[in-house]
Amino acid sequence: MTGAGAPARLTVDEVRVEFGGIVALADLSFTVEERQICALIGPNGAGKTTLFNCVSRLYEPTAGTIRFGDTDLLGEPAHRIAAHGITRTFQNLALFPALTVLENVMLGAHAKREREHARRAQALEVLERLDLAHLASHHAAGLPYGTLKRVELARALAAHPRMLMLDEPAAGLTHSEVDELAELVRTLHTELDMSVLLVEHHMQMVMAISEKIVVLDFGSKIAEGTPTDISGDPRVIEAYLGHPDDREGA
Amino acid sequence: MAERARRQRLIVGTVVGLAILGYLLWFPQQQAPADVRLWTTAIYFGIAAMGLNLLTGYNGQVSIGHGAFFGIGAYTTAILVNDHGWSLLATIPVAAALAFVVGVAVGIPALRVKGLYLALVTLGLAVVFPDLTKKFVRGVGGTNLVRVPSASLRPPEWMPGGLQPDQWGFYLALTISLALLGGVWLIVRGRFGRALIAVRDHEAAATTVGVDLARTKVLAFALSALYAGVAGALSVQVTGIANAEKIGTFNLSILFLVAVVIGGTATVFGPLIGGFLVVMIQEQTTDFVADPPFLSGFLSGKEVLSPAIFGIMLIVLMYFLPDGIVGGFRRLLRRILTRRQPAEPLGASVAP
Ligand SMILES: Nc1ncnc2c1ncn2[C@@H]1O[C@H](COP(=O)(O)OP(=O)(O)O)[C@@H](O)[C@H]1O
Ligand SMILES: [Mg+2]
Numbered sequence: 256m257t258g259a260g261a262p263a264r265l266t267v268d269e270v271r272v273e274f275g276g277i278v279a280l281a282d283l284s285f286t287v288e289e290r291q292i293c294a295l296i297g298p299n300g301a302g303k304t305t306l307f308n309c310v311s312r313l314y315e316p317t318a319g320t321i322r323f324g325d326t327d328l329l330g331e332p333a334h335r336i337a338a339h340g341i342t343r344t345f346q347n348l349a350l351f352p353a354l355t356v357l358e359n360v361m362l363g364a365h366a367k368r369e370r371e372h373a374r375r376a377q378a379l380e381v382l383e384r385l386d387l388a389h390l391a392s393h394h395a396a397g398l399p400y401g402t403l404k405r406v407e408l409a410r411a412l413a414a415h416p417r418m419l420m421l422d423e424p425a426a427g428l429t430h431s432e433v434d435e436l437a438e439l440v441r442t443l444h445t446e447l448d449m450s451v452l453l454v455e456h457h458m459q460m461v462m463a464i465s466e467k468i469v470v471l472d473f474g475s476k477i478a479e480g481t482p483t484d485i486s487g488d489p490r491v492i493e494a495y496l497g498h499p500d501d502r503e504g505a
Numbered sequence: 506m507a508e509r510a511r512r513q514r515l516i517v518g519t520v521v522g523l524a525i526l527g528y529l530l531w532f533p534q535q536q537a538p539a540d541v542r543l544w545t546t547a548i549y550f551g552i553a554a555m556g557l558n559l560l561t562g563y564n565g566q567v568s569i570g571h572g573a574f575f576g577i578g579a580y581t582t583a584i585l586v587n588d589h590g591w592s593l594l595a596t597i598p599v600a601a602a603l604a605f606v607v608g609v610a611v612g613i614p615a616l617r618v619k620g621l622y623l624a625l626v627t628l629g630l631a632v633v634f635p636d637l638t639k640k641f642v643r644g645v646g647g648t649n650l651v652r653v654p655s656a657s658l659r660p661p662e663w664m665p666g667g668l669q670p671d672q673w674g675f676y677l678a679l680t681i682s683l684a685l686l687g688g689v690w691l692i693v694r695g696r697f698g699r700a701l702i703a704v705r706d707h708e709a710a711a712t713t714v715g716v717d718l719a720r721t722k723v724l725a726f727a728l729s730a731l732y733a734g735v736a737g738a739l740s741v742q743v744t745g746i747a748n749a750e751k752i753g754t755f756n757l758s759i760l761f762l763v764a765v766v767i768g769g770t771a772t773v774f775g776p777l778i779g780g781f782l783v784v785m786i787q788e789q790t791t792d793f794v795a796d797p798p799f800l801s802g803f804l805s806g807k808e809v810l811s812p813a814i815f816g817i818m819l820i821v822l823m824y825f826l827p828d829g830i831v832g833g834f835r836r837l838l839r840r841i842l843t844r845r846q847p848a849e850p851l852g853a854s855v856a857p
Contacts, residue, residue, distance in 0.1 A: 334715050334716055334718065335715070337714055343713055349709060350710070351703050351711075353706060354699065358699055362699050362700075362714050366714065
């Protein structure tokens with residue numbers, strides 16, 4: 256499997272999102288460098304998913320810009336984001352239950368202009384890579400949760416993204432599955448030559464694979480740095496690591 | 506295992522399909538013209554239902570206004586034949602194209618509404634359409650009824666076999682329905698079909714993989730309108746008229762939807778079967794009520810009963826086959842096949 260386009264830098268600049276009176280993102284700025292694994296952490300309600308939804312163009316920020324390389328993402332319609340090489344998974348599974356695993360993954364490459372059999376071959380290749388090939392003709396409905404999360408990951412990889420966004424991929428997985436996932440994300444990251452933006456509560460996984468961590472609290476960035484920087488930051492410990500409830504989503 | 510089951514299903518399907526086709530080809534040769542016309546009606550109902558199934562079954566948009574697109578097809582054909590001397594056959598592509606274009610025009614504003622609201626908006630379409638025809642169509646005696654000359658219902662000259670108009674209409678509808686069935690089959694198995702289902706099941710996820718929601722929904726609307734338009738054009742071959750009445754257009758819209766549901770939503774063959782059943786059940790209940798064998802002493806305004814009996818039959822059908830005829834057939838087939846192959850984990854493939 257090879258990446259289609261080269262990764263580009265994601266620049267989030269002064270992005271603001273409000274829901275009624277709630278400020279979900281308060282002029283947030285950060286970057287994901289090309290080929291970086293960047294983690295976005297913070298307590299529940301901090302605004303992590305909201306940021307994903309802004310990049311996916313599902314939410315409209317009230318202010319700010321989001322650029323991917325030279326592209327102004329906020330000038331693009333939502334369905335064009337995949338064509339720019341940005342794909343994602345959802346915090347709560349968002350598969351198409353009536354379709355087979357293979358069809359789900361083929362939809363992941365929907366934006367690519369290519370022949371149907373090429374799309375199928377490519378989807379099968381991704382399924383093979385994630386040890387899901389034997390489930391290709393199964394309907395997504397009825398498969399175990401952990402498997403479905405892998406299928407969703409496969410769907411996000413089918414288009415060979417330049418940047419992959421994962422929203423709590425480890426949530427609901429067992430400890431050994433989390434370790435496997437961390438390893439998988441790390442190897443896919445180099446294999447496919449892509450950037451990764453990771454939202455995750457599982458700190459062990461975050462610390463193990465991230466090159467950079469951005470910490471959010473109430474829609475604002477309260478810290479940013481390498482895993483070593485972050486684990487020693489008193490504000491982070493207070494706002495986030497200090498609450499044992501939030502330490503592990505699982 | 507799965508491969509073997511698939512092959513068996515393919516063999517069963519081919520045999521059943523060929524048997525049905527053989528019977529259908531033979532049918533008009535032996536039956537009274539009235540019966541042939543009834544079956545032709547069943548076929549064009551199936552065509553309209555097939556199209557509505559693309560919209561409602563595969564794409565999750567409920568329309569109770571497709572009687573209007575049917576009407577557009579019928580009027581296009583009737584007016585071109587009657588006023589402009591076209592051959593009926595030549596009008597069918599025009600009826601299809603016009604219904605498609607109007608489908609786009611209606612589908613774009615319909616993007617703003619969903620679910621029940623969409624149903625209500627499309628209902629409005631069915632209600633307004635007869636009024637529009639009354640305003641713009643100059644038919645028999647200034648009414649909105651357009652009648653085509655009976656000569657226009659005869660088969661074209663190049664057609665061999667000395668077919669009667671009813672026989673010609675049957676074969677024409679059958680041929681077109683098979684082509685349009687092939688169309689559905691190709692759509693459902695391809696990129697666009699996946700997009701339809703993705704939009705139905707999860708709009709946000711569909712968007713993020715690159716499906717253009719607006720384009721997909723409008724195209725689904727227009728395609729379903731095209732199918733309804735073709736059905737309307739074929740109805741002129743059977744009835745010799747185009748005539749939109751308020752109740753009629755609304756009824757048709759509901760019946761198309763009923764055909765989709767009892768045949769099996771989001772199945773390729775279901776709507777054809779559903780269309781057939783709707784027409785046959787309707788015919789039987791109307792006959793029954795027109796000449797009620799055991800109630801004749803009690804009832805006078807008998808037509809009133811027809812919808813009631815029709816409704817009861819539908820409820821009974823849906824009670825025994827909640828996922829439609831095709832769904833029920835699939836379960837039956839699965840049970841037979843799994844009895845012979847107990848290792849196959851087919852139970853897992855049921856959608857929620
Ligand atoms: N669609 C929405 N409508 C209203 N409020 C929302 C919506 N999406 C998110 N929010 C609010 O925005 C805040 C951030 O939510 P979210 O981004 O989901 O947090 P996180 O993913 O970090 O847990 C929360 O207060 C949440 O209730
Ligand atoms: Mg979240």
